[in-house]
Amino acid sequence: MSRIFRITVSHSILICGVLLMIVPLWLVFASSTHSNSFIYNEGMQWKIGGEFFDNYDRVLNRKGGFTKEITASGIFYNSFIMAFGIASLSVFVSMMAAYSLVYFKTRFSTLFFWLIFVTLLVPLELRILPSYQIVSDLNLLNSYAGLILPLSASAIATFFFRQYYRSIPEELLEAAKLDGANSWKFFIDFLVPLSKTMIAAMFIFMFVYGYNQYLWPLIMTTSEKYWTVVMGLKMIYGGNSVDRYTYVILSLIPPVIIIVFLQRLFIQGLFQSK
Amino acid sequence: MSYLELDNVTKIYPNGTKAVNETSLSISEGELMVFVGPSGCGKSTLLRMIAGLEDITGGEIKLDNRVINKVDPSERDVAMVFQNYALYPHMNVYKNLAYGLKNKGESKEEIEKKVNEVAELLEIKEFLLRKPGQLSGGQRQRVAMGRAIVRNPKAFLFDEPLSNLDAKLRGQVRIEIKKLQKQMGVTSVFVTHDQVEAMTLGDRLAVINEGVIEQVGSPIEVYEKPATYFVAEFIGTPQMNFINGKIHANKFISDEFECSINKDVKDQEVIFGIRPENLKVSANGSIKIKVDLIEKLGADSIIYGYDKSNNYLCYRENGNTKIKVNEEISLEIEDENYHLFDQETKKRLN
Numbered sequence A: 001m002s003r004i005f006r007i008t009v010s011h012s013i014l015i016c017g018v019l020l021m022i023v024p025l026w027l028v029f030a031s032s033t034h035s036n037s038f039i040y041n042e043g044m045q046w047k048i049g050g051e052f053f054d055n056y057d058r059v060l061n062r063k064g065g066f067t068k069e070i071t072a073s074g075i076f077y078n079s080f081i082m083a084f085g086i087a088s089l090s091v092f093v094s095m096m097a098a099y100s101l102v103y104f105k106t107r108f109s110t111l112f113f114w115l116i117f118v119t120l121l122v123p124l125e126l127r128i129l130p131s132y133q134i135v136s137d138l139n140l141l142n143s144y145a146g147l148i149l150p151l152s153a154s155a156i157a158t159f160f161f162r163q164y165y166r167s168i169p170e171e172l173l174e175a176a177k178l179d180g181a182n183s184w185k186f187f188i189d190f191l192v193p194l195s196k197t198m199i200a201a202m203f204i205f206m207f208v209y210g211y212n213q214y215l216w217p218l219i220m221t222t223s224e225k226y227w228t229v230v231m232g233l234k235m236i237y238g239g240n241s242v243d244r245y246t247y248v249i250l251s252l253i254p255p256v257i258i259i260v261f262l263q264r265l266f267i268q269g270l271f272q273s274k
Numbered sequence B: 001m002s003y004l005e006l007d008n009v010t011k012i013y014p015n016g017t018k019a020v021n022e023t024s025l026s027i028s029e030g031e032l033m034v035f036v037g038p039s040g041c042g043k044s045t046l047l048r049m050i051a052g053l054e055d056i057t058g059g060e061i062k063l064d065n066r067v068i069n070k071v072d073p074s075e076r077d078v079a080m081v082f083q084n085y086a087l088y089p090h091m092n093v094y095k096n097l098a099y100g101l102k103n104k105g106e107s108k109e110e111i112e113k114k115v116n117e118v119a120e121l122l123e124i125k126e127f128l129l130r131k132p133g134q135l136s137g138g139q140r141q142r143v144a145m146g147r148a149i150v151r152n153p154k155a156f157l158f159d160e161p162l163s164n165l166d167a168k169l170r171g172q173v174r175i176e177i178k179k180l181q182k183q184m185g186v187t188s189v190f191v192t193h194d195q196v197e198a199m200t201l202g203d204r205l206a207v208i209n210e211g212v213i214e215q216v217g218s219p220i221e222v223y224e225k226p227a228t229y230f231v232a233e234f235i236g237t238p239q240m241n242f243i244n245g246k247i248h249a250n251k252f253i254s255d256e257f258e259c260s261i262n263k264d265v266k267d268q269e270v271i272f273g274i275r276p277e278n279l280k281v282s283a284n285g286s287i288k289i290k291v292d293l294i295e296k297l298g299a300d301s302i303i304y305g306y307d308k309s310n311n312y313l314c315y316r317e318n319g320n321t322k323i324k325v326n327e328e329i330s331l332e333i334e335d336e337n338y339h340l341f342d343q344e345t346k347k348r349l350n
């Protein structure tokens, strides 16, 4: 009796949570399949309409912006490259940083760690002018490298990797050393496979972080060819038309792909390591 | 012929702890040396310096005629079995065994042959594809052994590899290690704080106390002629009995009893030691104790009691004893089997 009660309660809570996530999404999706004028007159819709292909085809392929150089698919591509670059680079850099902090016991490694950690207090938005200056001096304005590099060192990810490495027993390193592994081999053969889960989690986290960037791409791209998702939403699809719903739905696809793909690895890792 | 040689080796940890103090020791090829001593005496530290996992503060370690002080652990060609085994959790047993060989650059076929040989030898063939997490403690222990054996290194180093096994398994594995080691003839150092392990395994023992080797010798030597009071106290269960007294005119004199000494020892304060099995009940024995406790172990009985000057003494008798608690018994020393130690230096005198 009480067990049934408990299950009912917990399931209702879970269902509420799911609805909270799904309902707005559905509302946007359903609205995105109606004609412009219908939405304009009637507001958002719960039911699917008949304009799905027309709307999605139009948004994906119509040239937008002021110079008509970019389509929504181009924008998604830009953001995907940017987010993917930031995620891969920051995972790589953080792993290396954490590795050196934990395993090469230099005298100041704790100090270095805190210095890295303190950069959390200085997000890109605060140092946007010097960052712009540097990127511009390096001739990286209007390039993928310029979009990616300033965001590719993550104190948070370094922190998580450091904590994880510290939990790996010292004997593992010692046994590997006696088995003839040098520092590089230990990293590749041990730390990378052991932190698969952490890598997947950090990758997702950093991908979403990169995908959501607005101010930095806004400031450093003058060419519309390099516009990114959030900019596009503001610049092209910010108007009161059905296209913005379509755009929002489409913009969800890249991160969803990443999450779906990596979640398998993530869960796999969870079951393997313990 | 010395194969592994420690020469005045000292270890001082960065925090100032002096874990090993000017220790010298020479181990010959194929020998199994056991480091035994109480917790914190520096056994592991000494072993880890041989492995290269700790820097050497002073002195020199030579392996196979080569000073290895500054040689990286990965190039020393020694294998270590850790107390918690330190198996690679993300690799299956096969890869655990193969990893060292792979790093040596051996060919796939060769690795496969060697791993299979060792797996056969240790009876872990059926687990080759399992991860360490899917093995029992005993099986893990075997894999850890296998990982050391498969590389056929210059030396095996064991740091209490049996302490996580249950008593019965420990006994079995002990015998197996001894056999394997003899069969392979690889020079080995085995660290333990369990004296039964030490006595049964070692060709020789090094008894360590507070970073200093107190005695090196065969198990029987160490048992029969402990070089210091510490060794006498540490080796043997139940413990040796000790009575304080002095030597006068080649006689040991204590409040309790007197006994003539067969060797010239100058007059001084001494500790007189006698093992429980070297006492025997005798009607006119000079040591009288009031029995306090009796432990019947089946094969023998251990009788504890106080003498007049309140020394707690222990006496071992074969079989099921007839002695009762609170009985007064007189004991005498059998065959002059006693040990004399200087009260100041704690060194053996006879």
Ligand SMILES: Nc1ncnc2c1ncn2[C@@H]1O[C@H](COP(=O)(O)OP(=O)(O)OP(=O)(O)O)[C@@H](O)[C@H]1O
Binding pocket: B013, B014, B015, B017, B018, B019, B037, B038, B039, B040, B041, B042, B043, B044, B045, B046, B193
């Ligand atoms: N990394 C370290 N830093 C500072 N002191 C240490 C370190 N490792 C060990 N010690 C100290 O050195 C001494 C010897 O330690 P060691 O680990 O060699 O003892 P052990 O004989 O192996 O003991 P056990 O039987 O408990 O394993 C101890 O006093 C210990 O506290």
Ligand SMILES: [Mg+2]
Binding pocket: B043, B044, B045, B159
């Ligand atoms: Mg130890």
